Amino acid sequence: MKNTALTATHEALGAKMVPFAGYNMPVQYEGVNIEHEAVRTAVGVFDVSHMGEFLVEGPHALELVQKVTTNDASKLIVGKAQYSCLPNDNGGIVDDLIVYKVKEETYLLVVNASNIEKDWNWITSKNDVGATLRDLSEDYSLLAIQGPKAVEAMQSLTSHDLSAINFYSFVIGDFAGIEYVIISATGYTGSGGFEIYCKNTEVKQIWDKVVEAGAKPIGLAARDTLRLEMGYSLYGNDIDDTTSPFEAGLGWIVKFTKQFTNSDHLSEQKKHILGRKLVAFEIDEKGIPRQGYDIVDASGKAIGKVTSGTMSPSLKKGIGLGYVAPIFSDFGSKIYIQIRKNAVPATVVKLPFYKG
Template sequence: MKNTALTETHQALGAKMVPFAGYNMPVSYEGVNIEHETVRNAVGVFDVSHMGEFLVSGPNALALIQKVCSNDAAKLTVGKAQYSCFPNEDGGIVDDLIVYRVKDEEYLLVVNASNIEKDWAWINKHNSMGATLRDISEDYSLLAIQGPKAVEAMQSLSSVDLASIKFYNFVVGDFAGIEHTIISATGYTGSGGFEIYCKNSEVKQVWDKVLEAGADYGIKPVGLAARDTLRLEMGYCLYGNDIDDTTSPIEAGLGWITKFSKDFINSEALKGQKERTPERKLVGFELEDRGIPRQGYDIVDGNGKTVGNVTSGTMSPSLKKGIGMGYVPAVMADPGTRIHIQIRKNAVPATVVKLPFYKG
């Protein structure tokens, strides 16, 4: 089990630690609902240093990224980031990721912790053009400072005007006394804020100063449990749940990051699928009665026939009702469609809804 540079800090704060993607990670401190509401209403800080980071550089860096990524990275200028995925050769997804253009010929790819080795092998396998690759995952830490008060609470820690960093843009600047951090207006919660990339040797100082600066704004450390409920309320896909090697980006509602203005791995097949409309689609649903949908539960029609399965589900702390996502036949994917979730012996009625669940 790997540790992040802050594992002992989390333990000292009384965090409940669990194994996640090969790392010893904090799942909660005070409780998922308290932490969730803190991010929705104020500001919270997550240690997400388990994520993977690859540097792709050199004259052929963009060519490699264009080949392995579904989105069009040619649109990125220095200081901009982009959500994307690695399509595989069979119609599925190797991983989803964020691509940062750091310099003219240098890109940072941020990938899921559980897929670091798989992604590294994948990108190296397809590097026929000789781009320079470095896996810096073991050297860097990542903090997500999320919530509507994040800008105000953190401004004292940086000479950068944090409010001026637009969504999916980033700045390399000073933060919490550390020079050359990446301050990125990205996140997984839907409540605004930043992600801070720094070296492992620097992250304890950053963490301490973040909690100190945020004290007057009600900041709390937040664990992976609330990270999951926050992202689910936004309808954001989680790799291993809602997307994987067997789900296509078109089925998963990720057509918006799948750009056919260029060739990429399996682009012809995915283009054909988009033109035909896929047989199944990932949808969001809300339970009409009491109950909590869980990953793996069957989705059934009015006759009790299994038509799909729940990929993510929870009791929404913001909406106070059971919500989830899952794959259903395309004919049942329109908002307003009645489906049922098999919770033990009960087929609980649910309605397909337009994402996100949480409107803010």
């Protein structure tokens, strides 16, 4: 089990620690609902240093990034980032990721913790163009400072105007007394804020100053309820090696203005009716949907499975994502979630669940 540079700090704060993606991570401190509410209404800080960071450099850096990702990285300018995915050779997804253009001929790829080795091997196997690749995952830490009061609370820690950093933009500069960190207006909560990339040796100082400035420590359990309220896909639950970007509602990050891994197959796939679609649903009665529960029709026939589910702290009702046959995917469609012996009625809804 790996530790982050802040594991001892979390333990000292009394966090409940659990194994996650091979790391010893804080799942909660005071409780999921309290932490969730802090991010929705004020500001919280997550240690997400288990995420992976790869640097792609050199004259052929863009060529490799374009080859392995579905989104069009040629549209990026320095200081901008984009959400994308790595397609595999079978129409599925190796991983979803964020691509940052750090400078000309230098891109930072931020990948999921559970996929670091798999992604590294995949990208390396596609690097026949001579790009320089470096895996920085073991040396860098990542903090997510999220919530509507993030700008106000953190402004005193930097000389940069945080309110001027647009969504999916970033600056490299001073923060919490450290000279060169990435301050990125990204995050997976839907409540605004920043992500801070720094060296492992710097993260304790940054964490302490961020908490001192008013951010509440938040665990992975609240990170999951927050992302699910926005309908953001979680790799391993809602998307994986067998799911198409189009089935998963990620067609908006697949750009056929370029050639990329398996692009011809995905282009054909886009023209045909899908066998299943990822939908969002709200439970109509009492009940909490969980990953793996069957989704059934009115007659009790199985039509899909729940991929993510929880009791929404903001909406106070059961919400979830799951794949169903397209005939059941229209907004307002009635489906049923098999919760133990009961087929509990649910309604297909438009994302996000939480509209702030």
